[in-house]
Amino acid sequence: MSAGLLYALAGVLLFVLGAAGAMLLAHLLRKVLAFNVMGSGAFLVLVGLAQREGLADPVPQAMVLTGIVVAVAATALALGLMRALHARTGRTHLTEEVRHD
């Protein structure tokens, strides 16, 4: 097993962890963070899988670079929307979610 494949497998675990977090966590800030973990996992899969034969591939690297910048912008936008929701309603959860704990 090459190091690249190992990175890709770690990326899969991060992606699944983030996906489960995005579904299970009610607080919006945690959801945003979970989405970021998911995104990092996807980036790791892209970069790791492309260099599993040992040679770095510049095409996925450039795409992941693009993806990281877009993820930063999306995170900032999500946080801004979250703050706007909090300022208007005082809530940090989505409407349909009922808190049990």
Next chain:
Amino acid sequence: MKRLIRAGVVLAGLALAAALILALVQLPAAVVHLPALVATNLAQSGVEHPVTAVLLNFRGYDTLLEVAVLLLALLTLLALSGGEAPAPVGAADPLLQGLARKALPLIVLSAGYLLWAGAHRPGGAFQAGAVLAAGAVLLQLAGLLPAWAAPRLLLRLGLTLGFFVFLAVAAALLVGGALLRYPPASAGGLIFLIEAGLTLSLGLILAGLFLFVTGRRA
């Protein structure tokens, strides 16, 4: 009930992880060998570093739209903030102000170096823009950045400059028949022009993303 859903999600996650890992391990080798394709065409791209060549030449269209996405996110945040300025920091720390004043020239120098280095080694507009944005955030935290209190024409022009330079170059190249297909002779110069505009705008946009999220009322 909630406990049951939780267990279901965890089980589904484990199943997904197992399926994905199995797929990755069994994945056949890629049919198209992209690194070789990039290496073959690198000489005509105008830059020497393959990642920069992919970002701004071979897949320049992606990067153009990426900058548009960034600008859109910032405009949405500006709209959300209702034109209100980022919160002014409390009593400014003179030590922090002194440090920020000393660090800023170095930050600008580093950004310039990263921009220049992008042509032949790791670096480029995005890295340089991120460094500039860190400088702007440092200035804001030190209370030395009054321009953000009211984003007027000059700041707005700076935010959009990179995108419009990129778009103008792309539109001008349409004369040659295709969007963003640089003539090999002038590719290096055009890419540097785009990257220089992008560095300034990305620095301002990334700083704005931070500063307007942490604004008074969001």
